[in-house]
Amino acid sequence: RTNKLKIITVGPRESGKTIVTDFVCNSSKAHIGNSDKRYNPTVGCRILEYEANNGRTAVELWDCSGDQRYEHCWAAFVQGKHGVDAQYQRSGRLKQDVVDGVILMYNANEAAQENEVVLWYEHFVQRCGISDFKCMIFAVNFDANSSETLLPDKRLSGCAFNSISVKNDEGSLRAIRANFASFIDQIVKESD
Numbered sequence: 001r002t003n004k005l006k007i008i009t010v011g012p013r014e015s016g017k018t019i020v021t022d023f024v025c026n027s028s029k030a031h032i033g034n035s036d037k038r039y040n041p042t043v044g045c046r047i048l049e050y051e052a053n054n055g056r057t058a059v060e061l062w063d064c065s066g067d068q069r070y071e072h073c074w075a076a077f078v079q080g081k082h083g084v085d086a087q088y089q090r091s092g093r094l095k096q097d098v099v100d101g102v103i104l105m106y107n108a109n110e111a112a113q114e115n116e117v118v119l120w121y122e123h124f125v126q127r128c129g130i131s132d133f134k135c136m137i138f139a140v141n142f143d144a145n146s147s148e149t150l151l152p153d154k155r156l157s158g159c160a161f162n163s164i165s166v167k168n169d170e171g172s173l174r175a176i177r178a179n180f181a182s183f184i185d186q187i188v189k190e191s192d
Helices: 017-024 068-078 088-090 111-126 170-191
Strands: 003-010 047-051 058-066 101-105 136-141 160-163
Touching: 003 017, 003 068, 003 111, 003 170, 017 058, 017 136, 017 170, 047 068, 047 160, 058 068, 058 111, 058 170, 068 111, 088 111, 101 111, 101 170, 111 136, 160 170
Parallel strands: 003 058, 003 101, 101 136, 136 160
Antiparallel strands: 047 058
16 A cells, blocks of 8 residues: 655745755755755745655655745645645634645754744644644754754754754765655554
8 A cells, every 4th residue: 555645844945945855855956965056946835756665655745935925825735635624714723634744944054043943833833733743843054064953942842853964975865864764654654
């Protein structure tokens, strides 16, 4: 049997969402470790697909823009595979069929983004009624000399937390893929 998951990747602008999602999905656009690459903001949302668990899990990975001007699209980002509940418009809280998982990313080298990631958590996890175990946080280090980053706020302590570097070394790259694989495995196990 094949599991199908919809995972959204959200967070502030310039936090590394596109770099990491391209890498995880083996996209030809992946440019981890390429410091010459200029920032190219995501317009709205990009949807990438890949297989996990030796082909047993089909993952739809939504790379969502961190630009506030796309806030009107956020309800579509979080709706599950079968559509959004009509109650969302009236109550502001999804009642059923939300995404299978949320990945929050922020630039660990930008102090303002540590505070902003809490707002993204409140909107995309708490407000939508998604369990913390279905949320993973990546503190993305773009500076090769950065030390490991700590969880920015205790309210996020129920979520898996990873401090990653996008420098081009084998250990960092393996860690990114391993963290994603563990997250997908956890969601599949809890869904069964």
